[in-house]
Amino acid sequence: MNATAATTAARAVQATKVYGSGDNAVHALAGVDVAFGRGEFTCIMGPSGSGKSTLMHCMAGLDSLTSGQVFVGDLEVSSLDEQGLTNLRRDRMGFIFQAFNLVPTLSAEENIVLPLRLAGRSRDDDWFGRVVDTVGLTERLDHRPSELSGGQQQRVAVARALASQPEMIFADEPTGNLDSSTGTEILTFMRHAVDVFDQTIVMVTHDPYAAAYAHRVVFLSDGMIVDEMRDPDGDRVLDRMKQFGK
Amino acid sequence: MASKDQSPASRLRLSDVVRVGASGPRARKTRTALSALGISIGIAALVGVLGLSESSKSALLDEISALGTNLLTVEAGGGIGAGDGELPETALASAARIPTVTSASAVWNVDADVYQNEYIPEGETGAINVVAADVDLVHTLRGDVADGRFFDETTAPYPTAVVGSVAAERYGIRDLDTPTYVFIGDDYVEVVGILEEFPLAADLDRSVILSQQAASTFFDADDSPSTVFVRVLDGTIDETRDVLPGNTDPENPEEVTVSRPSDALEAQAAADDALTTLFLGLGAVALLVGGIGIANVMVIAVIERRGEIGLRRALGATQAHIRRQFVTEAIILSVLGGIGGVAIGVAATFVYASSQDWRVIIPQEAAFGGLVGAVAIGAIAGLYPAMRAAKLAPTEALRA
Ligand SMILES: Nc1ncnc2c1ncn2[C@@H]1O[C@H](COP(=O)(O)OP(=O)(O)OP(=O)(O)O)[C@@H](O)[C@H]1O
Ligand SMILES: [Mg+2]
Numbered sequence: 001m002n003a004t005a006a007t008t009a010a011r012a013v014q015a016t017k018v019y020g021s022g023d024n025a026v027h028a029l030a031g032v033d034v035a036f037g038r039g040e041f042t043c044i045m046g047p048s049g050s051g052k053s054t055l056m057h058c059m060a061g062l063d064s065l066t067s068g069q070v071f072v073g074d075l076e077v078s079s080l081d082e083q084g085l086t087n088l089r090r091d092r093m094g095f096i097f098q099a100f101n102l103v104p105t106l107s108a109e110e111n112i113v114l115p116l117r118l119a120g121r122s123r124d125d126d127w128f129g130r131v132v133d134t135v136g137l138t139e140r141l142d143h144r145p146s147e148l149s150g151g152q153q154q155r156v157a158v159a160r161a162l163a164s165q166p167e168m169i170f171a172d173e174p175t176g177n178l179d180s181s182t183g184t185e186i187l188t189f190m191r192h193a194v195d196v197f198d199q200t201i202v203m204v205t206h207d208p209y210a211a212a213y214a215h216r217v218v219f220l221s222d223g224m225i226v227d228e229m230r231d232p233d234g235d236r237v238l239d240r241m242k243q244f245g246k
Numbered sequence: 247m248a249s250k251d252q253s254p255a256s257r258l259r260l261s262d263v264v265r266v267g268a269s270g271p272r273a274r275k276t277r278t279a280l281s282a283l284g285i286s287i288g289i290a291a292l293v294g295v296l297g298l299s300e301s302s303k304s305a306l307l308d309e310i311s312a313l314g315t316n317l318l319t320v321e322a323g324g325g326i327g328a329g330d331g332e333l334p335e336t337a338l339a340s341a342a343r344i345p346t347v348t349s350a351s352a353v354w355n356v357d358a359d360v361y362q363n364e365y366i367p368e369g370e371t372g373a374i375n376v377v378a379a380d381v382d383l384v385h386t387l388r389g390d391v392a393d394g395r396f397f398d399e400t401t402a403p404y405p406t407a408v409v410g411s412v413a414a415e416r417y418g419i420r421d422l423d424t425p426t427y428v429f430i431g432d433d434y435v436e437v438v439g440i441l442e443e444f445p446l447a448a449d450l451d452r453s454v455i456l457s458q459q460a461a462s463t464f465f466d467a468d469d470s471p472s473t474v475f476v477r478v479l480d481g482t483i484d485e486t487r488d489v490l491p492g493n494t495d496p497e498n499p500e501e502v503t504v505s506r507p508s509d510a511l512e513a514q515a516a517a518d519d520a521l522t523t524l525f526l527g528l529g530a531v532a533l534l535v536g537g538i539g540i541a542n543v544m545v546i547a548v549i550e551r552r553g554e555i556g557l558r559r560a561l562g563a564t565q566a567h568i569r570r571q572f573v574t575e576a577i578i579l580s581v582l583g584g585i586g587g588v589a590i591g592v593a594a595t596f597v598y599a600s601s602q603d604w605r606v607i608i609p610q611e612a613a614f615g616g617l618v619g620a621v622a623i624g625a626i627a628g629l630y631p632a633m634r635a636a637k638l639a640p641t642e643a644l645r646a
Pocket of ligand 2: 053054
């Protein structure tokens with residue numbers, strides 16, 4: 001149990017997301033109440049189609065709820081318009097995705113500073129150097145994504161998420177396309193960012209051993225939070241996940 | 247870790263916009279080249295056609311100014327009066343006396359047929375006629391002698407001939423290195439000169455010219471000149487024109503026609519060639535097709551790059567950023583095509599105009615307008631794809 005979970009970085013209140021209508025309606029989120037602690041590494045797990053990505057998108061301002069509320073800090077995300085959501089993402093969020101994480105026509109360095117550029121902010125060279133150094137990309141900054149391995153590309157994505165020092169980083173299956181040792185590397189960086197840089201991270205994953213890097217795991221099933229676990233280890237998470245199959 | 251409040255509104259500098267917009271075309275060079283080609287062809291056609299028509303026009307105007315626009319011709323006829331349809335015998339002398347006239351010459355008809363030699367059947371003159379002229383004719387018309395010489399006071403009494411450029415060609419007379427004769431009436435007459443073209447008096451090109459003095463001595467020449475040519479002081483064209491009929495034919499001034507041969511050439515220079523218009527039309531169609539091609543390529547690019555669009559949106563790009571990116575990309579494609587087109591058009595004009603010995607003239611409006619047009623076409627062609635791209639929801643795009 002981590003004692004720093006005192007303050008909340010973001011939370012959802014009775015978050016509901018319905019796709020389609022009538023007979024075809026899919027309740028991707030069916031009344032989710034959840035809070036993510038500041039400076040904490042939280043993991044969202046659950047079967048495929050349980051609403052993990054949907055929850056993440058709605059909390060990060062990538063998508064809007066059908067009903068309910070989402071707060072980032074004191075800001076009610078669910079009340080924002082398109083421009084407000086863009087500003088939220090730009091100024092306060094960082095993202096790591098499973099696929100299509102980098103702009104193929106930009107170099108690694110340009111990808112890393114892209115959010116800063118979009119925000120019209122100048123980069124903090126000390127911080128940039130430290131982040132690039134941490135993820136071990138110093139030698140590769142001029143390369144295009146196509147000239148980097150999958151693991152290196154994902155490191156660039158991690159560096160990009162860290163470079164703008166966002167309030168929160170959302171990661172959707174960041175290790176889904178990587179072999180286990182590269183995945184371990186990425187997860188280590190992410191945990192490092194939380195422990196050393198006090199970063200807040202919310203990560204969606206299917207891998208119980210990836211979840212073990214988090215402080216806390218919440219389990220989602222059919223659009224609802226069904227369980228959570230503090231200081232998880234891989235085997236316990238695996239056991240919990242197995243129950244969904246039944 | 248610093249937590250930020252709303253940071254200042256995002257600014258993308260122009261250089262950034264261009265860099266981002268150029269990244270797509272740069273990454274797909276073949277497609278870029280092909281999609282820009284339509285615009286290139288259109289602009290090349292416009293620039294080339296306008297360049298060539300300007301160059302040829304300027305060549306014609308150069309020629310006109312070399313020939314001078316201060317030449318007037320005086321002829322009988324045109325009136326409905328009771329006159330005899332001839333200028334008076336004194337017409338040349340009267341014209342020369344007008345103070346604003348700097349030089350005057352005349353041509354008289356000669357009642358004789360001319361043939362290359364005596365063996366040509368009678369009547370087959372090939373539309374070459376015989377005229378007589380005073381010794382100043384070449385000077386007054388600013389003509390040139392290609393070979394030999396024109397008559398002067400000392401040679402004028404003798405029966406010799408000077409041939410016009412077309413007549414020389416018909417008779418196969420290229421030079422006068424060997425004694426050359428033409429058959430006029432019943433006699434061979436030696437050719438002493440070959441003339442260059444007279445653009446201001448093309449009739450003379452098809453003539454064999456005798457000196458007036460010799461013509462009246464040895465042949466049956468009219469006493470009245472058929473045409474009087476006068477050069478006038480610059481700026482006195484109109485006033486001279488007004489007094490010429492009264493001076494040359496005081497009895498029947500209304501039967502005198504005065505004309506200015508350079509007018510016809512100027513009209514020709516001003517005339518919009520039908521072919522030019524046709525090619526301009528084709529160029530416009532090529533531009534339209536080129537624009538549609540670019541719109542097409544941009545729609546495909548948007549579909550292909552949904553992931554990138556979604557990612558950019560997730561990272562904080564606004565809809566306006568995305569829109570601008572794709573419009574810029576379309577403009578870059580189109581401008582590349584435009585630059586290529588201007589280059590091709592200029593090159594074509596240069597090669598053709600040089601081959602014609604024309605001064606090369608590239609109308610700036612054509613080159614500049616071509617580029618501005620390319621920007622406009624790119625912007626229009628890119629607008630719809632760009633709006634589609636901007637409308638993509640970030641999640642929708644990321645799912646792709
Ligand atoms: N745009 C959409 N239109 C209709 N249904 C959707 C849409 N997006 C998601 N869904 C549905 O909502 C539910 C939750 O989807 P979501 O992507 O959040 O699942 P997930 O937990 O992330 O699954 P996975 O582990 O496979 O990524 C699924 O049933 C999905 O089919
Ligand atoms: Mg998912």
